[in-house]
Amino acid sequence: MAGEEIMFVPLGGGDNIGASCYYLKLGRSNILLDCGRGFDGGKFSFSPNFYTLLKFIDSLDCISQVYISHSHLDHVGALPEFLNAAPHCAAYMTQKSLILTAHQFNKNFNKNFNKINKLNNFNDVLINRVTPVSFDQSFKFKFNNYNYAVSFYPAGHIPGAMMTLFEYRDRYKIKNILYTGDYSLRQSALSGGCVLPDANKDIDILIICAVNVLRRERVNYNSLDIIVNKVLRVLKAGRNVYCFAPQLSKGIELLKALNINLPENFRIYIDDAVFNLIKKFEVTEPIINYRNYYIDEEPKDNAPHVTLSANKPRYKDYMLKPVRSRDVFINANFSLHDDFDLTLKFIKQINPKTAVIVHYDGSHKDVSVSVEQELMRDAECRTQFIFAENNQAYYL
Ligand SMILES: [Zn+2]
Structure with a gap:
């Protein structure tokens, strides 16, 4: 019956990566999952396609709730802009995501990002409009006779990341819909792996950010272990390393891994961007040693050392500091996502009736190596796959 259906429309981050934002209509409830900003080569950025959304609702303010999975800018970067256009919409994310998001919107953290964004009231918008949620919490929203409950689960990936479970009741039955956001089964140094809902919660629809759903050949192409080993090899060869860790918590993740894995005589120098972020984490967990x-x-001697920074090295600093000019540059942009085999394992474990794949690279689509192909041969798997494309509506 009209009005009760479940509809899903990617406004960005569907068959591409960047500006993740998904419209989910549960009967009369209009919901957004994430509200990110995409970055093109670091210079240009783009918002989700809100024009598409206006084909389905009268104004952006018809969205009543937005759930933010985690604090990476491609999932939260367009939130202040959106909330300004939707004054009655409520936003939800974990307390940790809120802290990290506010940190990124701070002028000094990301100069490029703040140049692009003309708004200067980011943090006011965040503080006034976001309700922090925790993992033991559950909310209920009711619209006429149709309603949904929502609860949150740790997603791994980075600190504060959450998966969101919707239990939607239409006229006939309850449907369970799980949105993963970016997640990882694999444990990382800073955040454990994800925690799945009870096995007795039968998931009807899984909306999954599955970066490696298609690319078997590139499994683990840039894991943290590989980078730590590279650093170690260079130091042992007597040379310095300059590690560039550009994305939010990656510098801290790498620092923790280096502190654990490098022999004691190697020193690690960190810059402001990494240090200030560490202060946000150290409340719960000691990182610096x-x-x-x-x-x-100044380096105390000529023993090889690591410089860890969120910025690329400046040429003029190289000229001033001859010791550092011998640094070997390592781009520490390792992947925080599960590889192909773990993606397979995750979908198998949940075994949803429908898996809606988002946050994948549609231009590389080669179905012969997709998770779908692999699971077709599995007799216990009941999952139908939808590879969602931006600006397309899916009735689920
Ligand atoms: Zn992420």
């Missing part, structure tokens, strides 16, 4: 130094301290 005796071998970590501030980047401006």
